[in-house]
Amino acid sequence: MILISSENDSNLIYLKIIGKLTDTDFKEIIPAFEQKLDSFNELNIFVDLIELEGWEWRAAWDDFAFGIKYWKNLKKISILGDKRWIKLSVTVSHKLIPAEVRFFYSFRKKEALDWLNC
Numbered sequence: 306m307i308l309i310s311s312e313n314d315s316n317l318i319y320l321k322i323i324g325k326l327t328d329t330d331f332k333e334i335i336p337a338f339e340q341k342l343d344s345f346n347e348l349n350i351f352v353d354l355i356e357l358e359g360w361e362w363r364a365a366w367d368d369f370a371f372g373i374k375y376w377k378n379l380k381k382i383s384i385l386g387d388k389r390w391i392k393l394s395v396t397v398s399h400k401l402i403p404a405e406v407r408f409f410y411s412f413r414k415k416e417a418l419d420w421l422n423c
Contacts, residue, residue, distance in 0.1 A: 306330060309337045316345035316380070317421055321353040326360035331367040338375065347380040349421040354386040355411050372402050379404035383417040386410070 307330040308321040318341055320334065341348055360368075372379075382404050386392070392408045409417035 307333055309333060311337065311341060316341065316347060317349045317351060319351045319353070321356070323356040325358050326364045328361055328363035328367060331364045331371075334371070338371075342378060346378065348378055349381040349383070350379065351383045351418060351421055352385065354384060354388075357386065357388075376402045376404070381421050382406045383421050384408045385414055385417050 306323045310319045
């Protein structure tokens with residue numbers, strides 16, 4: 306399951322993923338993202354992966370395709386999590402897209418949000 310929220314006057318999109326990320330879940334991100342792009346050229350994304358339990362291969366492909374399509378619109382991505390494999394994934398993805406991508410442990414949530422807003 307994926308929860309998506311944002312504020313009208315901000316370029317920030319909040320994503321919280323609970324359980325296993327599916328292809329269907331991932332496709333819910335696209336309309337929210339494109340709606341924000343109507344108002345902002347560059348977006349910041351806060352992704353809460355604390356409750357992530359994994360993802361379907363199709364969702365992983367969707368994530369890759371999303372990054373390719375929108376790479377020029379991504380300014381900062383803040384990833385919140387507690388699992389080492391997520392931190393490793395962030396390290397790898399940081400090399401693949403021009404956006405600034407940072408990993409924060411769950412106890413540093415405020416710092417993760419502050420970083421996006423500076």
